[in-house]
Amino acid sequence: MATVNVERTEDGFVATNGRGARVAIGGGDDNGAFTPVELLLAAVGGCNIVTVEPLTAQRGHRLVRLAMSVEAAKVESNMLGTVTVTYDVELPEGDPEADEVFRSVAQRVHERHCTVSRTLQQGVEVKVELPE
Template sequence: MGDVRVTRTESGFVATNDRGAQVALGHGEGEFGAVELLQVAVGACNAMTVEPLTAQRGLRLPELSVTISAERSAPTLLGKVTVSYEIELPEGMPMAKFHEIAQRVHDRHCIVSRSLEAGTEVKLDLPHS
């Protein structure tokens, strides 16, 4: 996996990946906050993994979006994160099949959701004097 760099700017922060994509960070207009980025990561991982799994079966969803809500369990700790799908099924695809695929993505394929549930270690690499 590539690195992501977060850099302070004059108006806030910007995140840049190894491919040059950027996201404005902060609390102002047109910016994402840190918790919102976590929500984006969960939603993107789920949606971007469900989509090819349905499409490869010839069942491309005409509409697919997710809403990710997060609850706080303490002032500096998230509790439950919920992924809610809004979909339109293609003709001939039963809802049970979509449920099966989405559940499999959640249980086995979405690295972001799985990492959060497993409690992935985050360590600091602080500069030396």
């Protein structure tokens, strides 16, 4: 089970995982803080990239550069439209197979391995439990 605690602090809001890592959360006008929507997009990108990188390297094709942007527009005041992941890749020189391997791995990760992307695509119930 994955668990993150979110709480208000003197400086705003912070999410903390069980390993002690912290991420500042704000409303969009807080310097140095992610909005909740930005965190969602970062989760999509992070899930994909941390899976694509080692799988590509394991196949003998270490990419010189591997980055991405993740974007989505609001289609309603409280709903995002399509989330688009755009890779920025620099292939190693002298490796004619690297592009094909990268594309194959990235597509497979998107379709089968990235928990965040798959959850968004399939939809999942979000329950709220209030204290009694």
